[in-house]
Amino acid sequence: MSEIKKIRCGVVGTGYLGQHHARIYAELENVEFVGIVEADDARAAEICKKHNCARYPSLADLAEACDAVSVVVPTDKHCDVALPLLDGGCHLLIEKPLCTSLEEAERILAAAKKNKRIVQVGHIEHYNPVMAFLEEAVTEPRFITADRLAPFNPRGTEVGVVLDLMIHDLGVILELVKSPIARVEAIGVRVLSSSEDIANARIVFENGCVANINTSRVSLKKLREIRVFQPNNYLSLDFMNQTGHQLGRSATGLEKREIPIEKDEPLKLELVSFIDVIQRFALPKVGAELGKSALELAIQITEQIQAEIERTAAASPKP
DSSP: OOOOOOEEEEEEOOSTTHHHHHHHHHHOTTEEEEEEEOSOHHHHHHHHHHHTOEEOSSHHHHHHHOSEEEEOSOGGGHHHHHHHHHHTTOEEEEESSSOSSHHHHHHHHHHHHHHTOOEEEEOGGGGSHHHHHHHHHOSSOOEEEEEEEOOOOSTTTTSOHIIIIIHHHHHHHHHHHOSOEEEEEEEEEOSSSSSOSEEEEEEEETTSOEEEEEEESSOSSOEEEEEEEETTEEEEEETTTTEEEEEEEETTEEEEEEOOOOOOOHHHHHHHHHHHHHHHTOOOSSBHHHHHHHHHHHHHHHHHHHHHHHHHHHHSOOO
16 A cells, blocks of 8 residues: 655744644644745744744745645735745645635636645634534524624734634535525624724525624633524534534423534644645635635625724714
């Protein structure tokens, strides 16, 4: 039996999240963690020493040394980083959101197609063991609520909370409902940054399902929960703690059942899946098309919130 060739991997951006991409690549048996592109000298030295890898001076140099690269830079830099890596022949895992505009998304999709490369988008909740249960258990969703709260962190504020955090739940809900969208209503509030930090979206699907999503990045606590109501049962799951329960009809009324979920690190599962699809040259669970669909919905919500903020500001009496 021939030995499976190791995939040569790299990371662009080794900050808060990128450092974990580097750590996991360095741990995977079927990966050779080659190196990084990192602007910060001290961080680059730290990562290279920890994982015995190289720091590359340019994207072109990294692309020449790698088969696959994780793009973990601020969202507004995704397209600028992704295009030369794709042209250099690398498969990419681009952290969510795919980019900041549909025009950029089309450019990334076109470059991936031209170079026959795989693009996987880092919608990490799709690789959470909770999602694996939902994909099996959700058969006829009628009403979904999702709550995602986080304390304020300046990282990620190059975009609003919809593109920063809500997009996780948008991707999950689009996958569970599998229906075109009839209409969207959204509202948001700026608190500490120049874009919305709190947002609510109500999405009505053509099949009648309704989703209500609450998101905040100025909360005092962390929360990542989803509830799905469908005929005969109700599911309540916690993405963060990987726990949940189900309420279903019984002979005496409602019966509560704890859901057995085998806990694991979602990012590790995501990167393992990325390497697997490269080795098989298969379609990723979250490819660029799904990433683009979630982005399109997030942009629609963001634009609606922005328009309402501007309308309210224009109507407010001037001091």
